[in-house]
Amino acid sequence: MARWQPFVTRWRNWGVARALDALGHRVVHGGRRPVESAVIVGATERTIDELSTLAPLHNPLALAGIRTLRELIADLPMAALFDTAFHASRADTSS
Numbered sequence: 495m496a497r498w499q500p501f502v503t504r505w506r507n508w509g510v511a512r513a514l515d516a517l518g519h520r521v522v523h524g525g526r527r528p529v530e531s532a533v534i535v536g537a538t539e540r541t542i543d544e545l546s547t548l549a550p551l552h553n554p555l556a557l558a559g560i561r562t563l564r565e566l567i568a569d570l571p572m573a574a575l576f577d578t579a580f581h582a583s584r585a586d587t588s589s
Contacts (some may be wrong), residue, residue, distance in 0.1 A: 502566045516571040517563065521556045523549035523578055534560055534572040542574065 504510075519534070523545055532538045539557060546553040560572060 499566070502563070505567075514570060516573060517567075518573045518575050519556055519560055521574045521576050522552035523576070526578075529576075529578065531573055531575045534564075534574050538574055 518531075521542055527541065539560065542553050542557050542560075546557070556574075560574070563570070564572065
């Protein structure tokens with residue numbers, strides 16, 4: 495969390511956090527589930543964590559960012575935007 499503190503402090507000083515309605519996080523791999531973007535709640539975090547073995551260089555860092563920002567800006571709604579949701583919507587890869 496210490497790494498994020500200066501960034502979030504600047505956001506607060508500039509009023510950026512107040513100007514945001516929500517925050518989206520790009521998450522590299524969602525496996526076969528979920529196949530669409532999701533509001534980040536406990537179940538979403540568990541899914542990202544469970545699928546970290548499929549994207550070990552990306553998902554753990556995405557999850558760390560999600561948890562840190564939730565701790566620092568608790569009242570800001572967040573969504574996970576999964577790369578696999580894009581690919582699942584393509585006709586040639588969705589079957």
